[in-house]
Amino acid sequence: MWSRLLAAVALFCLVGAQSSAAQQPLDRPTLLRQLCGEAPEVLAGAQSTAELAATAGEADLDWMQAVLFALVDRRLSCGDDAVTLRLPAGTIVNASTLAPATESASGRTPILNLRSRGVVEPILAALNLLVGKDANVKLEALRAVEKKPQPTLLAIVERALKIERDPQVKGAIQSATETLALRSPDPEKQKIAIRRLSEEPSTRSLTLLLNLRSEPAYNANAGYKAALDGAISSIERWLAFSNVLATIYNGMSLASILFMAAVGLAIIFGLMGVINLAQGELLMIGAYVTFLVQEAFRAVLPGLLDWYLIAAIPIVFTVTATIGMALESSLIRHFYSRPLMSLLATWAVSLFLVNLVRVTFGTQNLQFVVPFYLKGGITVVGDFIITWNRLFAIGFALLTLGGTYYILRRTTLGLNMRAVTLNRTMAGCIGIKTRQIDRLAFALGSGLAGLAGLALCPIYNVNPQMGTLFIIDSFMIVVLGGVGTLVGTLVAAIGVGQINVLIEPAYGAVAAKVIVLLMIILFLQWRPEGLFAVKGRRK
């Protein structure tokens, strides 16, 4: 009778393209009986499925996957006469032949307890890996396999590795085999896996190896112990190195934003001596204009939504520069000879802008679409990942630096601006239109603040209060760097950014601010003119 059934199954499985004639025939009813039994039997059945899967034919693999899937999903029904399962589509089929059938009256759905589930699910995942067609399905399966590594799955995963073609999936399978090989009862396999892991240092590999220390083999086998300890300390060294790199990288990205926020301020403060407390709000407006551009793209050009960040660059600059220019000609120019008044006036403007945005947009953080070109990053070494969003900020700051340098050093406007900074009276007396230069400088400074707001959209929170966070740091940087020097602003921004990132993990963000502030106060006691004073400025 069984042989006839098998023949039917074989016929049924011809749809599956390849014949399984060469393989050992699978004892499906026995397996099903085990899976329908008590917990220990279920476990034994699942385990034998896992062992058989390494060599089973494609048809059997499909069957195993279908049955285990049904078991986990509670679609299996164990009757006294026949075992049936309900396919995900809803059809009831015979669990052994997968031919249409009706559910037995005495059908009982076996329920997996937690422990069995922990064993069966990774096995099902491993089967998914073998029978799955889609890369995402396979990657999902690998995650499940690695979550609870079972040495018995090693053979299945190794089989999947042999037939896999997609390089990304292959890489993932490779790392899964290492995870499983670590648990392998074969010490040689374990040693190879340990060596492999130590060549790819990451927190993941460190955790995997550290877990092995608690196993009995660690103390029993001296050679194994030495190999494991060596690998762990090697990974730890690499991780320490990669953490340093990651800290520097994060510091650089913070420094980039700070530089962009501060460079506009440096121009305005250096040129006109105006302490513009609204600078942080111009930065905030830059971020909000970016948001509006994104929404406009979503409404009008949804297909090009990913490019809103690039398209926003000229728009943000123009809008914030215009606001800055309007601010200068309506308000600030009346207070040039009264620094305290200009400070209060710009503070009022800052409060006005914050509340205007609060009323219009609300106080919640804005949601930004992360464009595909800013998602993810590349792993360089260990845990050091060059993330594209931070690289964008750094690159953007470099471009800003280059552009500002070009304007200040290579154009007539820049020459005139520097002349007005150095000696306003003399500049006026040789016919430089100081009023016009003031207005343009204010526009440039405001535009740069807007661009800083744009650059931080993919990294930091955007809300009406964000400007306040940056204004303090920006002023510290301008004063620290020395008023009116681009290089000073750059060096000070990098310094403040790095020190902030360095101190933050150990003592917290508030303490980092306080420590940086104290350091700057002490530094300015020693060098009141800042890092890079303009030559001959002080007389």
Add this chain to the structure above:
Amino acid sequence: MGTPAIVVSGLTVQFGSFRALDGLSLAVEYGQIHALIGPNGAGKTTLLDAISGITRSSGGSISLNGLTELTRCNEVDIALSGIRRKFQKPSVFEALSVRDNIALGIPSARQAGLVGQSAIDQRIEATLDVIGLAEQSARLAGELAHGQKQWLEIGIVLASDPKVLMLDEPVAGLTDEETERTGVLLRKLKHPARAIILVEHDMDFVEQVADRVTVLHEGKTLFEGSMKNARLDPGVIDVYLGR
């Protein structure tokens, strides 16, 4: 003699209750070096400030070529109308190169009658040659010696080929040799279409270069004429030159 370059009439500048200039009248002719001398506080620098628009007058008028009323213009418009002024304290742009300093002296190429970048470059080179700083053109102005800064500032105001050139103590703090060179430079700058106003305390230098001298005292004209006659005038000897 044609229209005077600058005509000052009844000019009064008041700081609080102090009258720095008190109904001063003065005419400066083209083609001449007109020196203003007098004791400290006589109002020499105040007069330059008033002409260049840095200080507002409280009465009287200043006209350029008998046409433009300068007391109503701001300093930029005055500068662009062809009046340039060198300050008493060397006011070069110290963080900029010598060349950039000179370039700043030509804020509007069209106004200076120059077309194209090459014409501007030529003017810059020519100016550097005249003031003798051609070899220092790449250096920062702040690195120059005091005398060179004085010349550089003359170069800045000269670059736009001004109609009226006002020099406030161009030889203060210079060595004898530098003073000598400056004198030669000043005589070179004399031009029929240019009036030069010189404020200076060095009487020998004034005698060497000035065509005409006005002695100021307490905001009023005390004497006007040649330096030789000024030295003989009893009033001038009394308040300024000493016996």
